[in-house]
Amino acid sequence: MGSNTLELLSLQSLEQKLIEIRRQLHRNPELSHEEFETTASIEAWLAEAGIHKAGYALRTGLIAEVGGSQEGPVIAIRADIDALPIQEETGLPYASQNPGKMHACGHDFHTASIIGAAYLLKQKEKELKGTVRFIFQPAEEKASGAELILNSGALEGVRAIFGMHNKPDLAVGTVGIKAGPLMAAADGFVVEVEGLGTHAAVPEAGIDPIVAAAHIVTALQSVVSRNVGSQESAVISVTKIHSGTAWNIIPDKAILDGTIRTFDEGVRIRVLERFRQVVEGVAAAYGTKAQVRWIQGPPPVHNDAELAELAQQTAHQLGLNAITPVPSPAGEDFAFYQRKVPGLFVFMGTAGSQEWHHPAFDLDEQALLVSAQFFASLAEQALNHLHLPQASSKE
16 A cells, blocks of 8 residues: 555545454463564555654654644644453454463554554655654553663654554544543552561560551551541552461461552542551551552553643544543553643543453444544644644743
8 A cells, every 4th residue: 555545545445454454462461561473564554655754763663753844833643552450251263372472452443543643644744734643552551661662862842742542332433631630650569568578476576567567458448537637549459369378377477468549639648648657657556667669650641631631623524423531540651741731631532341451352344434533633623722822832
């Protein structure tokens, strides 16, 4: 499909092309930081339309551009490309050929959709009032890919950035657009409670870390109920407890793992501080010592209000159903981009039967063309908006 063919590409043939791309990606999933074949395939698909890779140093993932007006603004559209360590159970004819690896979060859909947006924008490249930079980001599932993109310099000069996540519980043709918080900060923790081991028949001769750990789990529930306002939101979940080696031995140590989810940076800081105070205080009350190790995740996804309004207008123009979605407590490293430039992250309806990360996850491929058209139109509208004098004067 060379550039001449691209000019004649109908929407029907484009939809079929995007389905083929998505299915090839789905058959060949690669985990975070291992997306070598995925990157090569994306580069080849873009090259078919005369879209070439931009010169940013990345081990996996790539950056491409359409437009190139020296006077116009630059905006970015991001798609994540990595898969998950899950054994697929869909039974699809294009199911994963890589054992223990699966596109169970729909990043194959994201990638194919944004390639479609690039195809559509390439068709009208000469009319664009600026440049659209396409970011095919690795390692979203490890929450480390956005940092690699930022370190490459790919966001330099970008005025706005857009991204999405498929949403199985929304119908095809529905777009979830919301200003403000949309997805949560996703922090992890490991708490080590140190006691003094002894025979289980003489607990008074030691210091039991299991009793202390049990009380810590209970006490942590008060952090949200008594330190987070009724109009705010936070979740603390202890998801793993490990201690002991035998039924008649009180161990030296107990370890708790879990996650904290918040939608506001101020709430995040407050909850993390109070978490440490509760852990250390309860541990001390039972004669033990506790250490907290944070596994810092991405901050909250917080959408720019002006870009959200622009996206709602675009959705209405395309005849899509724009709704205000319920925020998701899942994490998303798109948030790191929003700390640098105004950004908008949306939910794209895909009418799936299972939620993200399920081994039987699948989606309705009719959403591919819908998504490609939405992001192509949104990019064009954003360039037009940012090109206006009043938009420039706000800097």
